[in-house]
Amino acid sequence: RKEVEQDPGPFNVPEGATVAFNCTYSNSASQSFFWYRQDCRKEPKLLMSVYSSGNEDGRFTAQLNRASQYISLLIRDSKLSDSATYLCVVNVLHSNYQLIWGAGTKLIIKP
Amino acid sequence: GAVVSQHPSRVICKSGTSVKIECRSLDFQATTMFWYRQFPKKSLMLMATSNEGSKATYEQGVEKDKFLINHASLTLSTLTVTSAHPEDSSFYICSAFGTGEPLYGYTFGSGTRLTVV
Numbered sequence: 412r413k414e415v416e417q418d419p420g421p422f423n424v425p426e427g428a429t430v431a432f433n434c435t436y437s438n439s440a441s442q443s444f445f446w447y448r449q450d451c452r453k454e455p456k457l458l459m460s461v462y463s464s465g466n467e468d469g470r471f472t473a474q475l476n477r478a479s480q481y482i483s484l485l486i487r488d489s490k491l492s493d494s495a496t497y498l499c500v501v502n503v504l505h506s507n508y509q510l511i512w513g514a515g516t517k518l519i520i521k522p
Numbered sequence: 523g524a525v526v527s528q529h530p531s532r533v534i535c536k537s538g539t540s541v542k543i544e545c546r547s548l549d550f551q552a553t554t555m556f557w558y559r560q561f562p563k564k565s566l567m568l569m570a571t572s573n574e575g576s577k578a579t580y581e582q583g584v585e586k587d588k589f590l591i592n593h594a595s596l597t598l599s600t601l602t603v604t605s606a607h608p609e610d611s612s613f614y615i616c617s618a619f620g621t622g623e624p625l626y627g628y629t630f631g632s633g634t635r636l637t638v639v
Binding site: 456514515 | 554556564565566568571613615617619628630631632633635
């Protein structure tokens with residue numbers, strides 16, 4: 412079983428729609444959680460950290476469920492520019508700050 | 523904000539030659555540097571982790587004699603791909619982790635696309 416699992420997609424979504432991704436992690440010692448976005452042939456860029464209480468940044472909402480060991484990302488009012496691959500990332504306690512990466516979910520926003 | 527400068531962005535080399543990739547942290551001290559490799563349509567794969575002044579820790583399956591990592595200072599880490607082969611063609615990305623002001627967290631270089639012909 413992969414340490415961090417995501418549905419690879421692609422998710423084909425019309426512009427303006429709401430889309431949600433889930434990600435599950437296997438290591439209960441995971442302590443920090445992030446969503447990154449990666450555009451084709453570019454480096455990943457931090458989209459947002461995920462906090463236990465859930466957090467929102469504009470059209471993006473992240474949730475963490477420690478009991479079930481999953482993280483979610485919700486994008487409201489999707490824009491064409493949201494098309495990218497979204498990577499779920501966790502950091503495990505005592506791992507020398509190493510990040511464990513999901514394989515990513517590809518999102519395509521259609522006009 | 524914190525920036526990691528990675529060079530070169532693209533390199534084409536002949537099979538059997540060596541290529542050096544540099545990552546410099548600007549405006550902060552990178553206590554830990556992570557080196558990743560990404561093949562098309564695949565996730566980032568961690569190759570090695572290096573802490574300033576000490577030997578890098580390589581992930582299983584990554585040859586330490588082939589991928590030489592040097593992290594001699596808090597602002598510079600290098601990855602040298604020695605005796606490159608076509609199967610080494612990939613996107614290599616560094617990620618610096620630093621603590622303290624003005625940074626806490628991970629900053630990525632812009633990546634190096636290596637093509638071995």
